[in-house]
Amino acid sequence: MTDVASHESAETVLLRMEAKIGLVGARFLLAAGRAYDVHAPANDFRDGEKQACYANSLHLALAHPELVYVEGRALSHGVVPMEHAWNVDASGLIVDSTWDTRDGGYFGVAFKADWVLARVEAQGHYSVLAEVFPEYLLHEDPAVFLAAPTPEQVSQVRDLFSTVLKEIGRPVRGATKSPRMRP
8 A cells, every 4th residue: 555645646655656666867857747638638749759769859849949848757648657858848847749738648858958968979879878777967956957946856856866866975076074183
């Protein structure tokens, strides 16, 4: 039996379970992300390459500044949420050039497209969050990479990053070391 409300989506329930066992990616998605409207109307951007959601979504966000790039988990034609990327418009409706958005659910983090592009160029591959949570992200200021974050989101993500860095024994950005005492 689970302690999450029965009205939560499959994506949210799975994320909460993963966060409970300490998975950083799930903890990040819950701190910085949100659920998106799954009843989005069909859109005019259906020509994306299949199985290239990260590239499709980033290129769409760069070509259409009114769209925001989002990465997270989505459920489409199945029962297990998958890592996925999509876009949202100004009203928060899903624009997915890779999947059919008339069913399933979406939970993700909105990123600044230009920041994601810089990461793609530096790393040589698309996606910020796919597969393994990237340690480099723990050293970034969320105000720099989140698209239109609320002050609460920035604070929650900063707190999470500080906690995770302490858990893995890495220096926390902005923390000061106590001066050494001379004998």
